[in-house]
Amino acid sequence: MFTISVYLNTKLFSNDKYTFSLNESQTSTIRFDELSLIAKLHLKNIEEDEILGVAYSLTQTRERDWYENPEIELLVTGEQRSTSVGDVFGYNDKFWMISPFGFTEIHPQR
Secondary structure: OEEEEEEEEOOOOOOOOOOEEEOOOOOEEEEHHHEEEEEEEEEOOOOHHHHHHHHHHHOOOOOOOHHHOOOEEEOOOOOOOOOOOOOEEEEOOEEEEEEOOEEEEEEEEO
8 A cells, every 4th residue: 555645835826936946966846834735645456656647636626526535534624626736745755746747756845
């Protein structure tokens, strides 16, 4: 089983731009305080190379709110938006930001 943390970028839909940059070693970084942990996904019977795609699919609202899926452990109350570009998935001490075309491994700065 894989447990994936779902972080929404708190500046994504505000007037403030979120902080995304490349550090000296050309590694993608974002400020950790701009991310809000809202849910955990508990996924089984999938291959590791499918995790990010499945996580993205499960965090999209379609016929019902995404957080009503049985694989979701919602950590906050109230309605939540679907994940979007700039939001982050984390597992195995690594983080991936949703990009326009796929996912970009990032290293949040505390």
